[in-house]
Amino acid sequence: MSPPDARAIPAFVLGGTGYVAGELLRLIAGHPRFRFAGIASDSRPGTAIDAAFPHLGPAYRGGVFTSVDSLLDDLSACESAALFCAAPHGAAAALVARALLARTRALHIVDLSADHRFRTAAAYEAVYGAQAAGDEQLARFTCAVPEHVAVVPDTHIAHPGCFATAMLLALVPLLTHGVIDSDVYVSGVTGSTGSGRTPVAGTHHPDRHGDYYAYKALAHRHAPEVRAVAAGLTGVDCRLHFVPHSGPFARGIEITLQARLRQPMSGADVSALYAEFYRTSPFVGVSAREPHIKEVAGSNYARLCATTADGSIAVQSVIDNLTKGAAGGAVQWMNRLFALPDETGLTAPAAGWT
Numbered sequence: 113m114s115p116p117d118a119r120a121i122p123a124f125v126l127g128g129t130g131y132v133a134g135e136l137l138r139l140i141a142g143h144p145r146f147r148f149a150g151i152a153s154d155s156r157p158g159t160a161i162d163a164a165f166p167h168l169g170p171a172y173r174g175g176v177f178t179s180v181d182s183l184l185d186d187l188s189a190c191e192s193a194a195l196f197c198a199a200p201h202g203a204a205a206a207l208v209a210r211a212l213l214a215r216t217r218a219l220h221i222v223d224l225s226a227d228h229r230f231r232t233a234a235a236y237e238a239v240y241g242a243q244a245a246g247d248e249q250l251a252r253f254t255c256a257v258p259e260h261v262a263v264v265p266d267t268h269i270a271h272p273g274c275f276a277t278a279m280l281l282a283l284v285p286l287l288t289h290g291v292i293d294s295d296v297y298v299s300g301v302t303g304s305t306g307s308g309r310t311p312v313a314g315t316h317h318p319d320r321h322g323d324y325y326a327y328k329a330l331a332h333r334h335a336p337e338v339r340a341v342a343a344g345l346t347g348v349d350c351r352l353h354f355v356p357h358s359g360p361f362a363r364g365i366e367i368t369l370q371a372r373l374r375q376p377m378s379g380a381d382v383s384a385l386y387a388e389f390y391r392t393s394p395f396v397g398v399s400a401r402e403p404h405i406k407e408v409a410g411s412n413y414a415r416l417c418a419t420t421a422d423g424s425i426a427v428q429s430v431i432d433n434l435t436k437g438a439a440g441g442a443v444q445w446m447n448r449l450f451a452l453p454d455e456t457g458l459t460a461p462a463a464g465w466t
């Protein structure tokens with residue numbers, strides 16, 4: 113008699129040949145309970161997975177991308193399944209709507225796009241200029257990082273995104289404890305994988321390499337997303353002033369958050385507040401000095417560091433945009449939805465030298 117398959121939960125991926133989809137496949141390959149069950153590509157169905165992701169060859173040799181129709185048929189035939197959606201915003205909502213019709217009895221969805229992050233279609237339209245999901249579909253999703261939700265929600269999950277994860281980890285404890293004013297200033301830098309696979313002017317390697325520049329200053333779509341999620345969790349509607357930057361590296365995010373303190377606090381006081389807030393969170397660490405991206409790149413870990421002086425606070429937060437800020441955070445959520453420990457399949461430390 114063959115032993116029962118521990119990797120019993122079928123895991124499906126929408127979003128084909130994209131960077132986040134590739135990172136999801138990498139994590140699923142090393143996950144002890146999820147079993148790769150299919151990945152759909154709009155542009156390359158029938159082609160080899162390792163042609164798009166050569167680094168995944170050892171884990172996916174012989175595997176091919178399927179069509180969306182074929183993936184949804186396979187999904188529908190499962191008793192239970194994990195579905196990750198890593199399609200672009202605007203396209204994800206329609207794909208998820210089709211998946212929601214699957215006959216799968218226990219289906220859990222984590223959408224990594226922006227399409228299910230807001231509570232209402234009107235709020236989404238105000239930022240993105242067009243509706244994606246209707247209010248009814250949005251009500252079936254919760255948007256947060258796992259660290260900020262104590263009870264597993266009875267909904268699907270909208271992943272807040274990469275810059276948002278770094279910001280929310282730093283911001284939510286401060287708002288929860290009422291220690292900062294509601295004007296919050298954030299400067300952040302992301303590696304080039306944050307812009308996705310398709311090269312466009314301004315995000316292409318020759319432009320980014322050896323350079324460092326701000327973009328969409330005070331006008332980035334992640335600011336209203338973070339503000340809405342933070343307000344929903346803490347009841348504080350802060351004014352978030354966000355200036356993102358492009359960094360000359362492939363993966364990783366660092367943000368520095370600054371605000372005025374409402375009461376005198378030392379850096380050690382704030383570090384203690386963070387340490388207590390994230391006491392049961394295996395992936396969030398508090399550093400005594402400003403953390404580097406290389407301490408977390410390629411891993412699901414995040415590091416925070418707080419300093420105070422003259423009534424103001426500065427907090428650094430570093431994550432890997434593709435892992436904690438996307439695929440890793442999504443797997444962490446999926447672990448929860450299937451009643452597995454958060455850490456399952458995610459404890460590999462950072463690569464150190466990327």
Ligand SMILES: NC(=O)c1ccc[n+]([C@@H]2O[C@H](COP(=O)([O-])OP(=O)(O)OC[C@H]3O[C@@H](n4cnc5c(N)ncnc54)[C@H](OP(=O)(O)O)[C@@H]3O)[C@@H](O)[C@H]2O)c1
Pocket residue numbers: 127128129130131132133152153154155156198199200201203224225226273274305306307308309310433434437438
């Ligand atoms: N990159 C990050 O750091 C990051 C972090 C957090 C969240 N996200 C979000 O995760 C999603 C994927 O990001 P990414 O960086 O992986 O983007 P990407 O590299 O541009 O990949 C997106 C993939 O989606 C597929 N696609 C394109 N148009 C589609 C359509 N109309 N319908 C279905 N699939 C379509 C394409 O693959 P096929 O042609 O093979 O289908 C494409 O390669 C986005 O919503 C993004 O906002 C990204």
